[in-house]
Amino acid sequence: MTLIQDRPEEHLVHEPVLMEIVPGPRPRGLVKYITSTDHKQIGLNYLVTSFIGFLFAGLLAEGIRTQLIVPNNHFVTESVYNQLFTMHGTIMLFVFLGPFAFAGLGNYLIPLMIGAPDMAFPRFNNLSYWLYLGGFLVMSCGFLTNNGAANFGWFGYAPLTEAIHSPGPGADMWIIGVALTGFSGIFTAVNIITTIFTLRAPGMVMFRMPVFVWNQLVTMFLLLLAFPVLTAAFALLWIDRHLDGHFYDPTHGGQPILWQNLFWFFGHPEVYILALPYFGIVTEVLATMSKKPVFGYKGMIGATLSIGALSMGVWAHHMYTTGAVLLPFFAALSLLIAVPTGIKFFNWIGTMWRGTITLNTAFLFCCGFLVMFLFGGITGIILAQPVLDFQLHNTYFIVAHFHYVMFGGSAFAGLGGIYYWYPKMTGRMMDERLGKLSFLVLLIGFNLCFFPQHDLGLRGMPRRIETYNAGMGWNFLNMISSIGAYIAGIGVLLTVINLFYSYRRGQIAGDNPWDGQTLEWACSSPPPDHNFEALPPIRSERPVWDANHPDQLTKVGH
Amino acid sequence: MRAVETHLLGKTNFGSPGGVTTQDHYVRQLWHITYVFAVPIGLIVLGGIVWCMIRYRVRPGHDRTPSQFQYHIPIEATYTIVPLVIVAIVFGYMYNAENHVDAIAKNPAVAITVEGFQWGWRFTYPNGHEEVGTVANELDINSNDNLPVLFMPAGETVQLHLVSDDVIHTFYVPEFLFQRDLIPGINNVVDFNVIKPGLYSGQCNNICGVYHAYMRFLVQVMPVAEYNAWYAQQPAGSITTAGVPAQS
Numbered sequence: 001m002t003l004i005q006d007r008p009e010e011h012l013v014h015e016p017v018l019m020e021i022v023p024g025p026r027p028r029g030l031v032k033y034i035t036s037t038d039h040k041q042i043g044l045n046y047l048v049t050s051f052i053g054f055l056f057a058g059l060l061a062e063g064i065r066t067q068l069i070v071p072n073n074h075f076v077t078e079s080v081y082n083q084l085f086t087m088h089g090t091i092m093l094f095v096f097l098g099p100f101a102f103a104g105l106g107n108y109l110i111p112l113m114i115g116a117p118d119m120a121f122p123r124f125n126n127l128s129y130w131l132y133l134g135g136f137l138v139m140s141c142g143f144l145t146n147n148g149a150a151n152f153g154w155f156g157y158a159p160l161t162e163a164i165h166s167p168g169p170g171a172d173m174w175i176i177g178v179a180l181t182g183f184s185g186i187f188t189a190v191n192i193i194t195t196i197f198t199l200r201a202p203g204m205v206m207f208r209m210p211v212f213v214w215n216q217l218v219t220m221f222l223l224l225l226a227f228p229v230l231t232a233a234f235a236l237l238w239i240d241r242h243l244d245g246h247f248y249d250p251t252h253g254g255q256p257i258l259w260q261n262l263f264w265f266f267g268h269p270e271v272y273i274l275a276l277p278y279f280g281i282v283t284e285v286l287a288t289m290s291k292k293p294v295f296g297y298k299g300m301i302g303a304t305l306s307i308g309a310l311s312m313g314v315w316a317h318h319m320y321t322t323g324a325v326l327l328p329f330f331a332a333l334s335l336l337i338a339v340p341t342g343i344k345f346f347n348w349i350g351t352m353w354r355g356t357i358t359l360n361t362a363f364l365f366c367c368g369f370l371v372m373f374l375f376g377g378i379t380g381i382i383l384a385q386p387v388l389d390f391q392l393h394n395t396y397f398i399v400a401h402f403h404y405v406m407f408g409g410s411a412f413a414g415l416g417g418i419y420y421w422y423p424k425m426t427g428r429m430m431d432e433r434l435g436k437l438s439f440l441v442l443l444i445g446f447n448l449c450f451f452p453q454h455d456l457g458l459r460g461m462p463r464r465i466e467t468y469n470a471g472m473g474w475n476f477l478n479m480i481s482s483i484g485a486y487i488a489g490i491g492v493l494l495t496v497i498n499l500f501y502s503y504r505r506g507q508i509a510g511d512n513p514w515d516g517q518t519l520e521w522a523c524s525s526p527p528p529d530h531n532f533e534a535l536p537p538i539r540s541e542r543p544v545w546d547a548n549h550p551d552q553l554t555k556v557g558h
Numbered sequence: 559m560r561a562v563e564t565h566l567l568g569k570t571n572f573g574s575p576g577g578v579t580t581q582d583h584y585v586r587q588l589w590h591i592t593y594v595f596a597v598p599i600g601l602i603v604l605g606g607i608v609w610c611m612i613r614y615r616v617r618p619g620h621d622r623t624p625s626q627f628q629y630h631i632p633i634e635a636t637y638t639i640v641p642l643v644i645v646a647i648v649f650g651y652m653y654n655a656e657n658h659v660d661a662i663a664k665n666p667a668v669a670i671t672v673e674g675f676q677w678g679w680r681f682t683y684p685n686g687h688e689e690v691g692t693v694a695n696e697l698d699i700n701s702n703d704n705l706p707v708l709f710m711p712a713g714e715t716v717q718l719h720l721v722s723d724d725v726i727h728t729f730y731v732p733e734f735l736f737q738r739d740l741i742p743g744i745n746n747v748v749d750f751n752v753i754k755p756g757l758y759s760g761q762c763n764n765i766c767g768v769y770h771a772y773m774r775f776l777v778q779v780m781p782v783a784e785y786n787a788w789y790a791q792q793p794a795g796s797i798t799t800a801g802v803p804a805q806s
Contacts, residue, residue: 460732
């Protein structure tokens with residue numbers, strides 16, 4: 001913990017301090033990747049690994065859409081199809097969406113944004129990453145076993161997951177893999193919460209932290225509340241499968257509904273674990289690109305806190321059709337989440353209002369997030385009402401809804417975050433023309449893929465069916481949806497190409513290419529070991545803006 | 559509001575099949591209420607986003623630093639309180655609809671036990687007659703000939719007891735605008751009053767293993783006299799298996 005005491009107290013932003021902090025040769029390449037405890041290296045490890053997970057799970061999704069492109073198709077067998085959608089969901093949620101934001105961007109950016117030299121527990125941080133990578137590999141290697149990977153859907157409803165219904169090591173590897181990523185998440189949460197509470201720079205009081213950091217903080221508390229429950233539920237399942245337990249086994253007095261309650265008690269906070277950090281990305285990008293402070297900064301934080309609180313009490317809205325939950329209670333809380341989410345939307349508009357908006361790729365992806373998350377939110381209000389959920393539950397309407405929230409919402413914001421912070425991480429700008437093309441192709445492909453699925457759901461097409469009758473009126477919409485999936489895949493590939501291309505050929509970025517507002521833009525690109533040689537004075541939530549625009553200081557208080 | 563409902567939205571089904579049960583009224587009403595609030599709010603927010611992108615984008619030669627305003631308490635309070643009121647109104651309608659949709663009659667005209675299993679359906683009538691269909695006879699997804707059929711009278715309250723012995727299945731008929739899970743250990747009971755006779759297709763709506771997609775069934779809703787005539791012909795305890803010729 002000597003890290004804190006070494007740090008200079010207050011300096012002006014441009015004061016050069018040319019001092020090598022760490023003596024001796026530094027490990028490079030693979031050795032650095034394996035051994036580093038630097039939060040930036042670990043953050044990059046997470047970002048790269050989770051993006052590989054995104055591409056892998058995306059490939060599985062293309063398999064799903066290929067199977068469904070025409071009725072009575074035989075692209076894959078029933079069992080393989082079930083493995084495809086199970087692992088698509090599992091990898092997207094446990095390997096990509098969550099860790100990309102809370103572990104990848106969180107690790108990289110939180111110490112920078114609060115003016116800390118590293119995370120509070122650097123080695124613990126390294127351990128988290130290895131548990132995470134292990135989890136990813138274990139669950140994916142299920143495909144190599146003779147019965148194939150897990151094939152019962154990403155929320156694995158008991159008793160289908162019991163050994164008698166799903167024999168074979170694929171399901172076990174799914175349990176172990178998810179549990180490992182869960183432990184990784186818990187450790188990361190402990191680390192980040194401690195970092196935020198103890199390692200903030202002088203002057204960085206809680207209400208001067210960027211909204212991104214606030215959202216990460218709330219996310220981490222949700223993670224601490226939710227993931228242990230998941231791990232416990234998985235442990236019980238393991239006991240059921242291997243030690244003759246009967247927790248979820250109805251033939252011996254177990255309760256399948258117990259699994260659903262435990263799983264969704266984790267599962268709904270998880271949805272906000274996958275959304276809140278992305279809200280933070282969007283907030284930072286919109287404010288920077290509009291050259292404005294975040295409108296209603298404190299209201300924004302209040303909204304984040306209330307979303308976090310409400311999200312702990314809405315898990316049973318995934319279980320309306322079980323007939324075993326108190327409908328009005330969960331419906332009321334679910335509908336209430338619309339209020340803080342609405343506050344965020346109006347604050348985002350207020351942030352852009354009368355600003356000076358640079359329409360670059362990062363901003364466009366975040367606007368894509370706004371529009372599609374808005375639509376996903378409105379369908380969410382429909383689904384929050386049990387009577388309408390009775391009609392739409394487990395149909396393609398649900399699939400469309402959560403892809404608008406998770407893909408059109410979170411993943412778009414994540415891509416915006418990549419374009420926004422790539423210069424900080426590599427020192428080079430990403431190619432704007434390729435980026436805008438990627439955005440356009442992805443936007444068109446995404447909407448072609450998922451908008452028709454609302455209609456499919458209203459026409460009664462269940463999710464997770466491997467094939468369908470040609471006479472149901474679903475053929476055309478499925479065809480459109482599959483074509484959209486291919487186009488969206490091309491859009492993602494364009495960004496992948498851009499990542500590699502810009503790594504060597506991109507324009508040199510400089511320390512602060514966007515006229516950024518928060519502390520990460522005060523250090524070099526990429527930041528040196530232990531981050532800061534000097535910090536600007538922190539008088540508001542935008543220290544770098546205040547240092548660069550002395551005539552336009554952020555007003556403190558209101 | 560009612561005028562808006564009937565004139566603008568009254569005839570649309572929002573893409574879904576028109577409901578054929580008495581519950582349709584409540585489901586439709588809830589769709590209307592949600593649309594009346596969601597569409598204008600959605601358009602306002604969308605308009606705000608698009609307006610900002612177009613109106614305030616940087617144009618060449620326009621290099622101004624915008625005013626750094628950050629708070630406006632009256633506006634912030636408005637967009638906190640108004641949504642709260644709207645949520646309360648929507649919840650009120652929803653609560654009312656839910657009480658009607660989930661209501662269980664004390665004396666239903668017919669009570670049928672619906673059993674789902676891997677992978678098929680068994681419909682058991684009060685006299686012990688069973689209509690059964692299994693995946694073994696249904697593997698041709700494009701044929702509806704060998705599906706099990708649930709026979710129901712129209713215009714009467716039919717009570718379904720939903721049970722499962724292996725894994726979780728879901729009884730789902732899109733035209734009923736309703737579904738309910740079949741969970742081992744939980745006895746779910748639902749009531750339907752189908753107004754419109756006809757043949758409807760239904761399907762298991764919860765992943766239940768390899769042949770989930772093939773776990774389909776048909777619902778034949780008949781006028782009461784016709785149903786009674788059909789029911790009278792079924793010997794007590796007899797079993798009709800879909801796709802298998804009746805044994806003499």
